[in-house]
Amino acid sequence: MKNIIILGSTGSIGRSTLEVVKQVQERYKVTGLAAGSNLSLLREQVRKFKPDVVSVKEGLAAKFRQMLPRSIKVEVVSGTEGLEKVATLPQGEMVVSALVGGVGLLPTLAAIRAGKNIALANKECLVMAGEMIMAEAEKGGIKVLPIDSEHSAIFQCLVGHRKDDLRRIILTASGGPFLTYSQKKMTAVTPEMALAHPNWQMGKKVSIDSATLMNKGLEVIEAHYLFGVPVKQIEVYIHPQSSIHAFVEYIDGSLIAQLSYPDMKVPIAYALSYPERLPVSAPRLNLLEIEKLTFLAPDRQRFPALDLAYRAIQEGGGLPIVLSAANEVAVEAFLERRLSFTQIAEIIERVMSSYNRKEPQTLDVILEIDRWGREKAEGLIKNL
Amino acid sequence: MKNIIILGSTGSIGRSTLEVVKQVQERYKVTGLAAGSNLSLLREQVRKFKPDVVSVKEGLAAKFRQMLPRSIKVEVVSGTEGLEKVATLPQGEMVVSALVGGVGLLPTLAAIRAGKNIALANKECLVMAGEMIMAEAEKGGIKVLPIDSEHSAIFQCLVGHRKDDLRRIILTASGGPFLTYSQKKMTAVTPEMALAHPNWQMGKKVSIDSATLMNKGLEVIEAHYLFGVPVKQIEVYIHPQSSIHAFVEYIDGSLIAQLSYPDMKVPIAYALSYPERLPVSAPRLNLLEIEKLTFLAPDRQRFPALDLAYRAIQEGGGLPIVLSAANEVAVEAFLERRLSFTQIAEIIERVMSSYNRKEPQTLDVILEIDRWGREKAEGLIKNL
Numbered sequence: 043m044k045n046i047i048i049l050g051s052t053g054s055i056g057r058s059t060l061e062v063v064k065q066v067q068e069r070y071k072v073t074g075l076a077a078g079s080n081l082s083l084l085r086e087q088v089r090k091f092k093p094d095v096v097s098v099k100e101g102l103a104a105k106f107r108q109m110l111p112r113s114i115k116v117e118v119v120s121g122t123e124g125l126e127k128v129a130t131l132p133q134g135e136m137v138v139s140a141l142v143g144g145v146g147l148l149p150t151l152a153a154i155r156a157g158k159n160i161a162l163a164n165k166e167c168l169v170m171a172g173e174m175i176m177a178e179a180e181k182g183g184i185k186v187l188p189i190d191s192e193h194s195a196i197f198q199c200l201v202g203h204r205k206d207d208l209r210r211i212i213l214t215a216s217g218g219p220f221l222t223y224s225q226k227k228m229t230a231v232t233p234e235m236a237l238a239h240p241n242w243q244m245g246k247k248v249s250i251d252s253a254t255l256m257n258k259g260l261e262v263i264e265a266h267y268l269f270g271v272p273v274k275q276i277e278v279y280i281h282p283q284s285s286i287h288a289f290v291e292y293i294d295g296s297l298i299a300q301l302s303y304p305d306m307k308v309p310i311a312y313a314l315s316y317p318e319r320l321p322v323s324a325p326r327l328n329l330l331e332i333e334k335l336t337f338l339a340p341d342r343q344r345f346p347a348l349d350l351a352y353r354a355i356q357e358g359g360g361l362p363i364v365l366s367a368a369n370e371v372a373v374e375a376f377l378e379r380r381l382s383f384t385q386i387a388e389i390i391e392r393v394m395s396s397y398n399r400k401e402p403q404t405l406d407v408i409l410e411i412d413r414w415g416r417e418k419a420e421g422l423i424k425n426l
Numbered sequence: 427m428k429n430i431i432i433l434g435s436t437g438s439i440g441r442s443t444l445e446v447v448k449q450v451q452e453r454y455k456v457t458g459l460a461a462g463s464n465l466s467l468l469r470e471q472v473r474k475f476k477p478d479v480v481s482v483k484e485g486l487a488a489k490f491r492q493m494l495p496r497s498i499k500v501e502v503v504s505g506t507e508g509l510e511k512v513a514t515l516p517q518g519e520m521v522v523s524a525l526v527g528g529v530g531l532l533p534t535l536a537a538i539r540a541g542k543n544i545a546l547a548n549k550e551c552l553v554m555a556g557e558m559i560m561a562e563a564e565k566g567g568i569k570v571l572p573i574d575s576e577h578s579a580i581f582q583c584l585v586g587h588r589k590d591d592l593r594r595i596i597l598t599a600s601g602g603p604f605l606t607y608s609q610k611k612m613t614a615v616t617p618e619m620a621l622a623h624p625n626w627q628m629g630k631k632v633s634i635d636s637a638t639l640m641n642k643g644l645e646v647i648e649a650h651y652l653f654g655v656p657v658k659q660i661e662v663y664i665h666p667q668s669s670i671h672a673f674v675e676y677i678d679g680s681l682i683a684q685l686s687y688p689d690m691k692v693p694i695a696y697a698l699s700y701p702e703r704l705p706v707s708a709p710r711l712n713l714l715e716i717e718k719l720t721f722l723a724p725d726r727q728r729f730p731a732l733d734l735a736y737r738a739i740q741e742g743g744g745l746p747i748v749l750s751a752a753n754e755v756a757v758e759a760f761l762e763r764r765l766s767f768t769q770i771a772e773i774i775e776r777v778m779s780s781y782n783r784k785e786p787q788t789l790d791v792i793l794e795i796d797r798w799g800r801e802k803a804e805g806l807i808k809n810l
Contacts (some may be wrong), residue, residue, distance in 0.1 A: 067692040088555060202586020212713075279713065289685070294703040295692050295710050300581060301673070301681040308679050319678040326679050329596075329663065334718035390806040 045133050046314070047074035047158070049125065049149055050140035052083045055163040055189060058306045059138050059314075060087060066311075066320050074128040075139070076149070076162065081106050088116055095131055097124035115122040119207055122412035125149045130156035135315070139164045140189070141371045142247045144412055147171055151405070154178045154186075161313035163189035165264040169366045171408050172267030186268065187313040192261055195287035200269065201317075211271055212289040213261055214281035215340065216241045221282060225344055231383035233376060238296040241284035241304045250373045251347075254386055255340060259351020260369075264360055266355060273355050278348060279337045285327055286335065299422030317330040326411075346387040350394065360402045361394060362410040367415030368393035375423045385426070393418045428730060429517050430698070431458035431542070433509065433533055436467045436525035438629040439547040439573060442690045443522050443698075444471060447708050450704050458512040460525070460533070461578035466491050472500055477716045479515055481508035482740075509533045520698070523548045524573070527754045528630045528796055534552040535789070538562045538570075545697035547573035553750045556651030556794040571697040572654065575601055576645055577652055578693030579671035579684035584653065585701075587676065595655055596673040596681075598647055598665035599724065602626045602637040605666060610727055615767035617760060625668035634757045635731075638770055639724060643735020644753075647746055657739050662732065663721045669711055670719065730771045734778065744786045744795040745778060752777035752800030759807045771808070775801045 046063070050056045056077070065069045072091040077084045079099045084106065088096055093116060098106045100121035107118045119127050127150035137153040138161045139146055146164030151171070152159060155178060162168070168175060179186050192213045197216055200208075219238055219425055236253040237246060244252065251257035255278075262276050278363050281291075284304040289297045302308040305324040312319060342349050347369075354365040368390040375381040381389065393415055402408045430447070434440045440461070440779060447454045460481040461468045468490065470484040471733060472480055477500060482490045484505035491502045503511050513521055513533035518651065519536040522545045523530055530548030535555070539562060542578075548550070552559060563570050572578050576597045603622055604612055620637040637642035639662075646660050663673075673681045686692040689708040696703060726733050731753075738749040752774040759765040765773065776797055786792045 101732050198587075198680060200586075202584075203582075204702060286683075291711075292703050293705045295686050295689075295706065295708050296582060296696065296703070297685040297711060299670075299683045299685060301683060302679050305679075311678050312680065318588060319676050319680070321677045321681065324679050327681060329673075329721040330723055332721070334720050336718050337713040339714055339715070 043071050044069060044135050044314075045071050045073040045136040046136045046138060046183065047128055047131055047153070048072065048138045048140065049129060049146070050077045050142065050164075051075040051087055052077040052080040053140055054243065054248070055240065055310065056138070057304060059140065059310050060091065062307050062311045062314065062320070064140055065323055069320075070314065074131045074135050076125050076128045080111060085109050086338050092116070094121060094133065095128050097128040122148065126152045129153040130158070134158055136161060138189070139167065142245055144170060144366060147408075151175060151178065154182060154184050157182055157184065159187070160183040161187050161189050161310070165190060165260045166366050166370070168264045168267045169260050170363045170412060171193055171402070171405070174405070174408075176270075177265050187316055188268055189306070189309050189313045190261060190264065191287045191302070191304070191309045193265060193288075194312050196265060196269060196290060198300045198312070199288060199290035199298040203290070203298065205294045207294070208275070209277040209291045209293050210272065210277060211263060211265055211269070212277045212279050212291065213258060214279050214284070214286055214288060215255060215258040216284045216335075217280040217282050217340070218255065218294035220253055221280065223344070228344065229382055229384050232284070233379065236376070236383060240282075242306075247370070247373055250386075251369070251375060253383070254347040255345035256347035256351065256369050258340070258384075259348045260366065262351055263355045263372060273294070273352065278340055280340050281335065281337050281420060283332060283335050285329070285332060301304060301327055328417060347390065350387060350390055354394065361397060361399075361406075363396045363411040364394055364415040365390060367412045368419040371416050371419035372423070381423055381426070389419055389422055392422055427452060427455050427593065428698075429455050429457040429519045430522060431512055431515055431518040431520070431537070432456065432522045432524065433460045433513060433530070434526065434548070434592045435459040435471055436464040436733035437524055437526060438627065438632070439524035439690060439694065440522070443524065443694050444475065446691050446695045446698065446704070446706055447475070453704075455697065456606075458519050460509050460512045461700055465493055468491050472498060476500070478517065479503060479512050481512040506532065507576055509764075510536045510789065513537040514542070515755055516683045518542055518596075520545060522573070526629055528554060528750060529601050531792075535559060535562065538566060538568050541566055541568065543571070545570040545571050545573050545694070549574060549644045550750050550754070552648045552651045553644050554747045554796060555786070555789070556647065558789070560651050570802055572648075573690070573693050573697045573699055574645060574648065575671045575686070575688070575690065575693045577672075578647060578696050580649060580653060580674060582684045582696070583672060583682040585690060587674070587682065590654065591676045591678070592659070593677050594659040594661060595649055595653070596661045596663050596675065597649065598663050598668070598670055598672060599639060599642040600636070600668045601664040601666050601724075602639065605664065607728070612728065613766055613768050617763065620760070620767060624666075626690075630752070630761060631757055634760060635753070637767070638731040639729035640731035640770075642724075643732045644750065646735055647739045651746040657736065662724055664724050665719065665721050667716060667719050669713070669716060685711055704809040722796050731774065734771060738778065743783050744791075745781060745783075747786060747795045748778055748781045749774060749790055751796045753805040755803035756807070765807055765810070773803055773806055776806055
């Protein structure tokens with residue numbers, strides 16, 4: 043029985059994690075849940091999984107307590123402090139870090155410092171503070187196991203092989219819903235169109251990031267930190283069938299690849315149970331039913347977000363933080379129809395270009411750069 | 427510096443092995459070579475690699491000695507005894523077992539008993555005596571590392587993962603030159619047509635076995651013994667591009683695959699250097715240049731050899747020995763135009779059906795069944 047904590051339990055990854063836990067109930071006890079304002083779903087989760095502590099959005103604790111029957115013994119906390127309390131619960135052994143965006147950084151770091159192993163879905167925390175997070179994890183002997191399907195794939199293609207023999211990593215991208223759109227057609231994309239991902243069921247932020255390819259850019263940075271591989275050895279291929287999630291190429295010309303049906307339960311289960319595997323009930327990939335697997339180079343003109351991410355990590359310093367912060371604000375603005383689809387990358391580029399390069403060495407500086415990036419992006423969007 | 431011995435040095439695998447060795451000269455010393463009657467090529471190899479001992483076909487030792495300049499210090503031996511002498515040279519650490527057909531059994535077994543690690547290309551020895559070979563290897567703490575590209579792929583997809591979590595193995599087959607031929611058209615196939623493999627450069631026997639799919643059948647049996655996986659968990663997919671060499675599927679729905687350009691230097695180098703990899707210079711697989719990867723189920727009507735192999739290993743006893751022996755004789759007869767292409771499987775089937783099921787427990791019985799299978803096949807071919 044492993045005690046797990048789920049940060050972001052009402053989000054897409056959180057819900058899939060609980061589905062996996064339900065399938066193998068005898069192995070996991072959910073001891074803490076953190077959500078935002080989706081209280082009705084959280085109530086259902088509390089009833090089913092009986093955590094010791096739950097955290098909700100600032101100001102909603104009392105309301106949520108009232109929504110629960112008296113018979114349920116659970117401590118309800120809220121806000122940043124509540125999140126950190128859940129992330130560091132003494133009885134928790136593993137924390138599933140599945141909050142969306144930069145808000146995931148502090149609780150993930152707190153969990154690592156409290157000695158918890160991490161199943162990581164929140165890529166922004168690595169984009170913002172990858173060096174700090176990996177250094178703290180190493181210091182504490184903490185495992186950071188990826189939940190992202192591509193990083194789970196890379197992880198699975200690295201185990202058993204010598205990292206000295208690695209030549210490069212290839213992350214695949216479905217290409218999103220606009221793979222074949224002309225530049226002109228892309229200016230007229232609506233949030234509804236961008237949210238309709240062809241292969242994966244995901245939350246809103248990740249869906250938009252997938253449509254711009256920023257998601258893949260963030261994943262390149264995530265892979266760089268998770269596996270300690272220079273960015274110039276990490277490539278992106280478009281693979282519209284989303285069957286192969288990543289390749290690792292070795293110096294002898296061998297490539298190891300991981301495939302699965304595009305269902306997040308597969309990488310979630312692996313992160314929870316590594317080095318074992320769980321017999322999760324997810325659809326199985328049937329290669330005989332797939333017409334073909336294809337690969338192409340991403341169109342860097344139509345999807346400028348990818349190069350922005352490469353530029354951010356290659357120039358380094360605080361630029362990845364700025365990238366992530368501006369992206370988050372721009373995606374939000376696009377979802378609220380204050381920004382067009384193609385303007386997302388334009389805003390990020392402008393924020394990055396006006397960044398004055400303060401080196402992020404402490405958590406305070408990181409948070410300051412993050413705040414700066416968000417405000418700068420908001421300002422630019424308002425003045426459009 | 428690792429001392430290696432190559433059995434079958436003038437064959438396709440032997441030549442590729444020497445190419446690899448030449449590329450990484452500082453790592454390997456070739457201490458023994460065994461060939462048949464291609465004396466001019468063997469002379470070249472002896473000049474270049476300076477082995478201590480070489481073995482040639484029975485009766486050719488004196489002739490070969492005369493072909494060599496006096497300055498070359500090498501012991502020349504011949505025949506079955508010579509082969510065994512080379513296979514068990516005290517200074518040899520690893521034996522590359524790359525003879526073609528059943529003749530590989532005795533020297534491979536001798537090498538294992540003499541404590542040599544094996545890089546195995548000769549699949550027939552496992553088909554004939556898989557249990558005995560793997561038991562002897564285990565007893566002696568001997569590594570049997572596959573050279574066959576599919577088995578090298580499986581091996582690479584298993585390292586780092588738990589065998590308990592394995593669901594099935596999928597071996598891929600190019601489908602050979604007659605993938606799209608009608609049954610009728612296949613009756614008119616000539617040796618020249620069958621030897622023209624679309625993707626791989628191979629020896630004659632393996633090329634014909636690839637064209638009938640018997641090669642894949644033998645590989646299923648080989649995989650069964652090498653990895654200790656029941657045959658019902660081993661499947662075959664046709665994959666005309668020969669980019670992915672095998673998949674291992676795990677219980678969570680993950681598949682791990684290995685890919686490379688179809689060049690035998692890649693798996694040979696891995697077998698020689700495992701757990702390290704060598705920077706071999708072989709063409710690199712460029713997925714962006716490949717139009718597509720496709721998979722289909724093999725046509726078991728047009729390629730009956732595959733089911734004959736499954737039947738042989740499932741019924742067990744001496745039947746795999748009979749299968750391999752009859753196949754070898756039938757392929758030889760086809761190459762000599764004494765048999766049509768489609769008659770190869772017919773002969774094997776008839777020999778298998780008339781086999782009286784003596785259990786192969788000792789080497790003598792195995793060799794007796796092998797002899798019986800060959801004689802039976804020869805008799806049937808003569809009476810056609």
